[in-house]
Amino acid sequence: MKTQRPVSSDKRPVNLDLSSIHFPLPALISISHRVSGVLLFIGLIFMMWALQASLASPAGFQIVSDTLAHNFFARLVMWGLLSALGFHFVAGIRHLVMDIGYGETLEGGQQGARLTVIFSIVLMILAGVWVW
Amino acid sequence: MSKLQVSVYRYNPESDDAPWMQDFEIDTQGRDLMVLNVLQMIKEQDSSLVYRASCREGVCGSDGMNMNGRNGLSCVTPLSQVVKNDRLVLRPLPGLPVIRDLIIDMSLFYKQYERIHPYLQNDERPPSTERLQSPEDRDKLDGLYECILCACCSTSCPSFWWNPDKFVGPAGLLQAYRFLADSRDTHTRERLAELDDPFSVFRCRGIMNCVNVCPKGLNPTRAIGKIREMLVSHTA
CATH class of the missing domain: 1.10.1060.10 (Alpha-helical ferredoxin)
Structure with a gap:
């Protein structure tokens, strides 16, 4: 005998106030991995557009290269996207390493998350040096 | 300093439209109590509070709840492990429908x-x-x-x-x-x-x-x- 109430018509509250929940570092890495992925997806539109413009004509190439050389905002976006790529890349490698079976313990997971932060900060700095 | 400020998630389907937080002040007398002990002291102040608990030693798994943002069993979680600045927030386990107060429908x-x-x-x-x-x-x-x-x-x-x-x-x-x-x-x-x-x-x-x-x-x-x-x- 099943007396389960349907979930959809449920009026009972659910405690899911994310601000009240503590998220450990591995969880923050995980959500940042997604956020950076979405950013890259959106940013790619502008990168493709810039690539297309720079390939269309010598004048177009000049405009794109001038903008990147002189416009602070354009360089900031460039650095932001490179940073997102760096982080996404490192966090992705961490997933691969975990799939092989490393860093799946409580300490290992935290260690892996810390390494992800360190490596991606290094990549962000390198990206900054390269852009500026 | 042994006064603990405890904020507890309350919801009674018969009288509340939405959940709310109720504040209590608990005198721990400096002891590192388990969170379940604190709940028992709160129940002495307000007997309408309900929660699940049984073995009180981490074997039955009844008293899972969210303590200062972390899930755990209140009976085996000492205050020293979760409390910061003498404040403790107790909420039901996240993500499942609340039946009443700290009790969820599993x-x-x-x-x-x-x-x-x-x-x-x-x-x-x-x-x-x-x-x-x-x-x-x-x-x-x-x-x-x-x-x-x-x-x-x-x-x-x-x-x-x-x-x-x-x-x-x-x-x-x-x-x-x-x-x-x-x-x-x-x-x-x-x-x-x-x-x-x-x-x-x-x-x-x-x-x-x-x-x-x-x-x-x-x-x-x-x-x-x-x-x-x-x-x-x-x-x-």
Whole structure:
């Protein structure tokens, strides 16, 4: 005998106030991995557009290269996207390493998350040096 | 300084339209009490507060709740482990419907547990005594069989929050692997076939909140990894 109430018509509250929940570092890495992925997806539109413009004509190439050389905002976006790529890349490698079976313990997971932060900060700095 | 400010999630379906937080002041007299002890002291101030608890020693798994943002069993969680600045916020386990105050409806959690057939399945003729298992094979069950189904892990898992009807969740998957790893179980193929879809196992994104909160120190993330490996090697 099943007396389960349907979930959809449920009026009972659910405690899911994310601000009240503590998220450990591995969880923050995980959500940042997604956020950076979405950013890259959106940013790619502008990168493709810039690539297309720079390939269309010598004048177009000049405009794109001038903008990147002189416009602070354009360089900031460039650095932001490179940073997102760096982080996404490192966090992705961490997933691969975990799939092989490393860093799946409580300490290992935290260690892996810390390494992800360190490596991606290094990549962000390198990206900054390269852009500026 | 031993006055503890405790804020407790309250919801009574008969009188409240929405949940609210009630504040209490508890004098711990400087003792490092368990959170459950504090709840008992609150109940003396306001007997309308309800929560689940039974064995009060981390065996029955009844009193899982969210303490200052972390899931755990209130009976084995000392104040020193969760309290900061003499403030303690007690909320029900996240993601499942609240019946009243700190009590949640665990139907979905149990439904996922039921789905993985949490019992030994063996088609061979039962021997006259018990089914034997080598000590090495028995060792494979360590870290799997100890789960007390308190739901701390599954209700800390974002993948389970968003898909509690489709993703088995860390607790269910730990038990799924407990029977996949059992040398006496002969239904490995069937068990894997039932998990082989985009949601049941693969909604796990390795967030590892489950490993972080398990009061028994178990590791659902590793078990899920092993199930994934089995799924790959059995379908290849």
